[in-house]
Amino acid sequence: MKAYIxxxxxxxxxxxxxxxxxxxxxxGLDWEYFNGFQNMSGKMAFNTLNIPGxxxxxxxxxDNPSTGHKAMCAxxxxxxxWQKIAKSDHDVGIVLEHDAVMLQPVTIQIPENTIVVxxxxxxxxxxxxxxxxxxPNDLIRIDGHEGAHAYAITKRTxxxxxxxxxxxxxxxxxxxxxxxxxxxxxxxxxxxASPTPAIGWLRESTIxxxxxxxxxxxxxxxxxxxx
Numbered sequence: 001m002k003a004y005i006x007x008x009x010x011x012x013x014x015x016x017x018x019x020x021x022x023x024x025x026x027x028g029l030d031w032e033y034f035n036g037f038q039n040m041s042g043k044m045a046f047n048t049l050n051i052p053g054x055x056x057x058x059x060x061x062x063d064n065p066s067t068g069h070k071a072m073c074a075x076x077x078x079x080x081x082w083q084k085i086a087k088s089d090h091d092v093g094i095v096l097e098h099d100a101v102m103l104q105p106v107t108i109q110i111p112e113n114t115i116v117v118x119x120x121x122x123x124x125x126x127x128x129x130x131x132x133x134x135x136p137n138d139l140i141r142i143d144g145h146e147g148a149h150a151y152a153i154t155k156r157t158x159x160x161x162x163x164x165x166x167x168x169x170x171x172x173x174x175x176x177x178x179x180x181x182x183x184x185x186x187x188x189x190x191x192x193a194s195p196t197p198a199i200g201w202l203r204e205s206t207i208x209x210x211x212x213x214x215x216x217x218x219x220x221x222x223x224x225x226x227x
Contacts, residue, residue, distance in 0.1 A: 001106065001152075003031040003094040004081045006074070008038040012204060016098040019201070023102040029094070034081050039065055042072020042170075049079055052166040075174040078148060079165065085158040092154050094118070097200070100150040103130035104197035108137060110152045113160070114191050115178065117142070118150040119198035120222060128199060133225040136193035140219055144181025145190055148174045149200030152193075161188060181216065195221040 003024050007017035017033060024031040037045035039062050047056035062069060078095060085093030092110045096102070103119075110116050116139060122128060153161070164186060176183045179190070196219070218226065 001030070001092045001094065001110075002088065002090045003029050003096050003102070004034050004084060005031055005096045005098060005100075006034050006036050006077045006081060007098040008036045008073075010038075013098050016201075016203070020096055020098055020100050020102070023100075024096075027102050027105045029102060029105065030090075031096075034077060034084070036077035036080075037073040038070075039063065040073060041065070041069050042076055045073045045076035046079075046170070049076065049083065051079065051162065053169045054165070055170070071173040072170075075170065075177075078174045079162070082153070082158040082162055085153060086155055086162060088155065090155075092152055093158065094150070094152045095148070096198070097149045099201050099203065100198055101125055101201050102150075102198050103128070104133075104135045104195070106152060106193065106197055107135045108139065108193060110154055111139070112154050112156050114139075114153075114157065114189050116152040117145045117179070117190060117192045118152060119193075119196040119200065120218065121147060121149060121200040121202050122226075123202045125199055125201045127226055128196075128222065129225040129227065130195070130197070133195035133221055136195055136197050138194045139191040140194050142190050142192050142216070144184065144216055145179045145192065146175070146216060147200060148179055150198040157188065161186065164188070192219060194219050195225070
């Protein structure tokens with residue numbers, strides 16, 4: 001099992017990613033940074049991936065990329081990490097956006113053919129008593145999740161997602177196409193690890209004017225220990 005931390009080369013992203021990587025070290029999780037795409041359009045980023053079916057355009061530096069450009073560059077970063085997982089020697093890859101924090105080791109088996117989300121978004125990372133909650137011991141089927149900040153997939157699942165992507169293309173950002181309820185366009189089901197071993201720590205957003213604070217209904221194990 002290995003984690004891939006998606007970041008870009010800005011002071012804020014580098015600071016967030018350092019907190020994320022330190023949290024991986026704290027639980028003994030192997031990790032590496034993936035330096036994502038910036039100052040370009042999503043189509044320019046897709047052009048580097050060589051995935052059939054994605055819209056592409058030739059690279060040209062963008063000094064002040066729009067919110068849409070940033071969101072699609074982040075999406076391209078997830079696709080690139082799926083490629084790394086599909087080619088990895090590890091059976092399971094964990095995808096962490098730079099603002100994710102790992103709290104517990106992922107001790108539960110990650111099954112094929114599901115995206116396993118690892119936690120909720122919170123503003124105060126200390127409100128969740130992860131020590132009392134313990135390590136994950138169950139997977140709960142869900143129909144949506146607010147964001148791609150922390151999830152685990154197997155190599156086979158990564159290959160399925162890439163093949164599906166090459167067939168149906170990309171319609172919107174990663175959150176919309178793969179996670180958000182009633183917007184998801186993938187055949188891959190979602191589950192959430194319980195108790196949740198990670199959080200997305202909401203601070204200043206590097207894409208949006210303000211980070212989205214929305215969560216869906218908490219699973220019982222999180223609700224019990226989120227005070």
